[in-house]
Amino acid sequence: MFARISGRYDLLNRVLSLGIDQRWRRRMLEQAGEVRGARVVDLCCGTGDVSLCFARAGARVVGVDFTPEMLAHAEAKRARAGAAGLFATGDALALPIADRSAQVCTVAFGIRNVADRGACLREMRRVLAPGGRVVVLECSMPPGRCFGWLYRTYFTRILPLVGRLVSRHEDAYSYLPRTVLAFPEPPALQRELEQQGFVECGFARLTFGVTCLHWGRVPGR
Numbered sequence: 591m592f593a594r595i596s597g598r599y600d601l602l603n604r605v606l607s608l609g610i611d612q613r614w615r616r617r618m619l620e621q622a623g624e625v626r627g628a629r630v631v632d633l634c635c636g637t638g639d640v641s642l643c644f645a646r647a648g649a650r651v652v653g654v655d656f657t658p659e660m661l662a663h664a665e666a667k668r669a670r671a672g673a674a675g676l677f678a679t680g681d682a683l684a685l686p687i688a689d690r691s692a693q694v695c696t697v698a699f700g701i702r703n704v705a706d707r708g709a710c711l712r713e714m715r716r717v718l719a720p721g722g723r724v725v726v727l728e729c730s731m732p733p734g735r736c737f738g739w740l741y742r743t744y745f746t747r748i749l750p751l752v753g754r755l756v757s758r759h760e761d762a763y764s765y766l767p768r769t770v771l772a773f774p775e776p777p778a779l780q781r782e783l784e785q786q787g788f789v790e791c792g793f794a795r796l797t798f799g800v801t802c803l804h805w806g807r808v809p810g811r
């Protein structure tokens with residue numbers, strides 16, 4: 591599915607989020623703190639927007655994704671921007687990265703897609719050095735009654751329609767609301783991070799709660 595929508599993926603992100611998605615990715619960078627010189631592993635990096643955001647801030651980034659078509663766009667964008675960074679094909683459930691070798695591990699709009707979320711969080715914990723930070727960005731459903739209802743209508747009816755027309759993929763943008771509705775609420779995802787041994791975990795709902803930023807730290811240092 592991601593291979594087939596890769597050419598239109600960035601355009602759809604900008605259109606469907608009304609251009610706010612890049613601001614959310616910059617919030618990930620702020621949450622990670624000082625990253626100059628730090629080793630950052632960006633899981634499910636797709637077309638590389640998070641990776642490039644961190645690379646521009648001076649981090650040594652490795653973006654990992656299992657869809658080569660998405661990575662080809664990431665690499666083309668990296669070259670155009672003259673940014674540093676490396677993109678590698680790999681599975682978020684078995685990362686091609688050494689234990690305790692990264693200071694920051696990120697995943698944006700990816701953890702919802704993996705087949706085994708627990709295994710993915712364990713991998714993030716494994717590759718992070720003591721004191722390392724995890725930053726997760728994911729779609730969520732806004733909590734308020736009135737806006738919640740309005741957003742649900744947009745998300746389950748209008749978004750799949752626009753997504754289908756622009757991506758020319760029958761199912762990709764119906765898959766999005768389906769998986770978001772089945773995804774844990776932010777407090778439950780925070781508990782999952784804590785169960786994997788992350789400390790100082792927290793979350794912030796962004797843009798009325800249509801997206802949620804999660805963070806945590808590996809104990810030590």
Ligand SMILES: C[S@@+](CC[C@H](N)C(=O)[O-])C[C@H]1O[C@@H](n2cnc3c(N)ncnc32)[C@H](O)[C@@H]1O
Binds near residue numbers: 660
């Ligand atoms: C919605 S895109 C997110 C891309 C990017 N992080 C962003 O901010 O736009 C989800 C990405 O997760 C990747 N993905 C899903 N499961 C994966 C896995 N187990 N290992 C590696 N990549 C995976 C897909 O190939 C796709 O590129």
